Amino acid sequence: MDDMWLRRLSEFIVPTPDELAVLEEAKSDRREFKRNEVISSEGSPVQEVYFLVDGWVEGSVGGDFGRKQLTKIYLPGDFAGMPNVAMSRTAEHLVALNQVTVDAIPIDRLPLLFEKAPRFGCMLFVTAQQERVMLMDHLATVGQLRAIQRVASLLVEVHGRLSALRPEIGNVIDWPLSQERVAQSTGLTSVHINRSFGELARRGLIAREGRRMTLLDLEQLAELAGLPERHFAQQPSWLATCCLPREHRRGRHADKAL
Amino acid sequence: MDDMWLRRLSEFIVPTPDELAVLEEAKSDRREFKRNEVISSEGSPVQEVYFLVDGWVEGSVGGDFGRKQLTKIYLPGDFAGMPNVAMSRTAEHLVALNQVTVDAIPIDRLPLLFEKAPRFGCMLFVTAQQERVMLMDHLATVGQLRAIQRVASLLVEVHGRLSALRPEIGNVIDWPLSQERVAQSTGLTSVHINRSFGELARRGLIAREGRRMTLLDLEQLAELAGLPERHFAQQPSWLATCCLPREHRRGRHADKAL
DNA sequence: CGGAAATTTGAAATCGCTCAATGATAGTGG
DNA sequence: CCACTATCATTGAGCGATTTCAAATTTCCG
Numbered sequence: 300m301d302d303m304w305l306r307r308l309s310e311f312i313v314p315t316p317d318e319l320a321v322l323e324e325a326k327s328d329r330r331e332f333k334r335n336e337v338i339s340s341e342g343s344p345v346q347e348v349y350f351l352v353d354g355w356v357e358g359s360v361g362g363d364f365g366r367k368q369l370t371k372i373y374l375p376g377d378f379a380g381m382p383n384v385a386m387s388r389t390a391e392h393l394v395a396l397n398q399v400t401v402d403a404i405p406i407d408r409l410p411l412l413f414e415k416a417p418r419f420g421c422m423l424f425v426t427a428q429q430e431r432v433m434l435m436d437h438l439a440t441v442g443q444l445r446a447i448q449r450v451a452s453l454l455v456e457v458h459g460r461l462s463a464l465r466p467e468i469g470n471v472i473d474w475p476l477s478q479e480r481v482a483q484s485t486g487l488t489s490v491h492i493n494r495s496f497g498e499l500a501r502r503g504l505i506a507r508e509g510r511r512m513t514l515l516d517l518e519q520l521a522e523l524a525g526l527p528e529r530h531f532a533q534q535p536s537w538l539a540t541c542c543l544p545r546e547h548r549r550g551r552h553a554d555k556a557l
Numbered sequence: 558m559d560d561m562w563l564r565r566l567s568e569f570i571v572p573t574p575d576e577l578a579v580l581e582e583a584k585s586d587r588r589e590f591k592r593n594e595v596i597s598s599e600g601s602p603v604q605e606v607y608f609l610v611d612g613w614v615e616g617s618v619g620g621d622f623g624r625k626q627l628t629k630i631y632l633p634g635d636f637a638g639m640p641n642v643a644m645s646r647t648a649e650h651l652v653a654l655n656q657v658t659v660d661a662i663p664i665d666r667l668p669l670l671f672e673k674a675p676r677f678g679c680m681l682f683v684t685a686q687q688e689r690v691m692l693m694d695h696l697a698t699v700g701q702l703r704a705i706q707r708v709a710s711l712l713v714e715v716h717g718r719l720s721a722l723r724p725e726i727g728n729v730i731d732w733p734l735s736q737e738r739v740a741q742s743t744g745l746t747s748v749h750i751n752r753s754f755g756e757l758a759r760r761g762l763i764a765r766e767g768r769r770m771t772l773l774d775l776e777q778l779a780e781l782a783g784l785p786e787r788h789f790a791q792q793p794s795w796l797a798t799c800c801l802p803r804e805h806r807r808g809r810h811a812d813k814a815l
Numbered sequence: 816c817g818g819a820a821a822t823t824t825g826a827a828a829t830c831g832c833t834c835a836a837t838g839a840t841a842g843t844g845g
Numbered sequence: 846c847c848a849c850t851a852t853c854a855t856t857g858a859g860c861g862a863t864t865t866c867a868a869a870t871t872t873c874c875g
Contacts, residue, residue, distance in 0.1 A: 311643070345790070361697045365783050368697035385569075385687035387788045407795045413679050421671050424678070427685035429643035434692040439619045439626035442699045442744030446863070477821060486700030491863055493823060509872080525623050530645045532603070537665045704831065735853060749831055751855060767840080 303464045304352055307376025310531065311429075312422050312538055321416040325409070326350065326402040332395035334475070339380050341392035347403045348380040354399030355475055358382075359392045359483065369484035370434065372396070372476075374460055381427065384409065397475040418538075425538060429531055436527065441486040444525065449485040450495045452524035454505065458514055474512035561722045562610055565634020568789065569687075570680050570796055579674040583667070584608065584660040590653035592733070597638050599650035605661045606638040612657030613733055616640075617650045617741065627742035628692065630654070630734075632718055639685065642667065655733040679796060687789055694785065699744040702783065707743040708753045710782035712763065716772055732770035 308314060314322070327347070332338055338349060338356060341363055349356075351373050358371040358379060370391065373379045382391050384406060413420035433456075440452045454472075462468055478496070482489040499505045504520050506513040514520060521528075532538075566572060572580070585605070590596055596607060596614060599621055607614075609631050616629040616637060628649065631637045640649050642664060671678035691714075698710045712730075720726055736754070740747040757763045762778050764771040772778060779786075790796075 358693075360693050361701060361785065364785060366697075366701040368693070368700045370693040370696055382686045382689040382693065385683050385690060385789055387790045387793075390690045390693065390785070390787060410679070410795055410798065413675065413682075417671065417675060420678070420682070421668070424671075424682045424685060425643050427682060427689065428640045431640040431685065431689055431692060432643060432648045434689060434696065435616075435618050435626070435628040435640065435648065438628055438692065438696045438699060439624075441696060442626045442741075443619060443624040478823095479821075483700075488864060489822085490824090490865080493821095494863095497823085527619065527622060527648075529648060531643055532645045535645075537668055540668060736855095737853075746832060747854085748833085748856090752831090755855085 304376035318416040318419040325412045332399040336395045338393035343389045345383045349401040352400040355396035447495045451520045470514045472512045562634035576674040576677040583670045590657040594653045596651035601647045603641045607659040610658040613654035705753045709778045728772040730770045
């Protein structure tokens with residue numbers, strides 16, 4: 300299963316071979332990172348974005364001055380560093396959480412992507428809005444919930460995205476986040492995260508053996524978190540025919556897929 | 558000053574008359590709302606997005622189940638409800654904070670916009686990424702800062718965006734948010750917001766007379782908030798030539814403006 | 816095997832919450 | 846224009862969830 304990322308990429312539209320070729324064309328090179336290596340540093344000039352092929356990446360802000368806030372856990376198929384396209388200096392700090400493979404995309408090749416595969420560009424727009432919704436939910440979690448609910452919320456969210464990529468994992472996650480990082484994501488202290496994990500285990504909702512995390516009662520965890528359960532638009536009709544390149548219009552439609 | 562919104566719309570590219578015409582074409586109708594009126598309701602089917610012409614609008618999630626989190630304060634020139642394009646059911650709840658004028662844009666006309674004004678569509682993509690950065694900063698504020706810092710942060714952020722629209726306001730804001738709403742934005746209680754406002758006033762950083770809020774020491778407020786001070790890309794060169802419609806390519810370039 | 820990083824646990828401090836009551840303000844209809 | 850009423854702002858007292866500080870233990874990695 301090496302094309303895990305394709306599932307995520309196909310969430311809103313199934314890319315045509317042409318569109319995938321354009322994406323390939325936009326990429327400059329493939330890079331590997333080890334756990335804790337910095338992929339892109341907050342404050343540096345904005346030069347590229349990254350397509351995550353394999354591994355987990357954390358996005359964060361505020362590491363420079365004061366405390367660090369984890370804003371996103373990127374999984375295979377996600378584009379990391381995209382928020383930086385609106386900035387003159389990098390806002391989102393990217394660090395590998397385990398062994399990571401990314402394809403770098405120079406930022407000045409993005410127009411190419413929009414020009415040669417407009418429907419794909421359109422899809423990137425919708426994906427950006429989806430990321431906003433996820434960020435809004437993350438904000439609601441940190442702003443409105445108790446500690447234990449925030450932790451449950453994070454577990455359920457990551458597990459949901461992960462099992463969309465690899466349904467066969469079941470309830471087990473190879474969890475690469477230190478408790479310190481979970482704290483930075485939830486707006487709590489690592490000490491309190493430790494106690495919260497303990498409480499969840501005591502309640503029989505999770506089990507931990509080293510790096511291995513098992514969600515014993517997914518339903519109860521979700522209920523505890525009190526998440527809204529989002530339904531993202533699947534292959535929306537208005538997007539399927541959006542931004543088709545003119546040369547494609549004359550021939551067969553590019554959105555025949557699915 | 559009725560075209561306040563144009564300043565915001567011109568942040569990344571100055572739209573050409575053609576592009577503005579396409580935007581007008583996408584709009585269906587203009588609507589007025591009074592304070593506290595609901596513009597778009599969480600959970601309803603996604604049908605339109607809104608271009609905010611005048612007034613303030615709050616975006617929120619979680620009003621349905623449990624506690625409400627304010628995710629964004631929209632000001633003139635902002636597109637509200639955009640995150641919903643990724644959803645099958647509305648995620649972002651929109652409420653007028655004062656007398657509001659919006660132009661509704663049916664969601665199925667968005668492709669039109671991307672097709673007929675690709676550069677403008679490109680700009681919408683960048684704007685979405687900018688919103689992500691602002692959301693990330695909001696999250697960092699709620700997750701990492703003390704109560705008084707969160708309040709200061711909100712004041713500074715809104716003032717900054719407001720004075721980009723109307724520099725002549727100086728340090729005075731006609732503040733339409735109840736303390737309850739400030740609480741929902743900062744992840745605190747209205748009681749504690751009240752005490753925080755009191756503390757800020759006692760320190761001589763703000764003054765309040767009814768709805769009128771004066772930021773007496775903007776610099777100290779910003780320092781208290783400890784904000785990163787974001788520099789958004791101004792008229793980035795890669796965007797200026799992005800996604801020009803093919804018919805424009807043959808003639809004069811559409812990005813001559815600025 | 817050694818050293819650094821991460822986890823775990825306890826005790827005390829505190830920031831912000833809850834509950835509750837009073838005062839001010841603004842919108843509404845007579 | 847004023848009385849009426851609901852919403853909003855303000856203040857106090859006590860409580861509690863989470864933090865802070867500190868130390869012991871375990872795990873991970875070279």
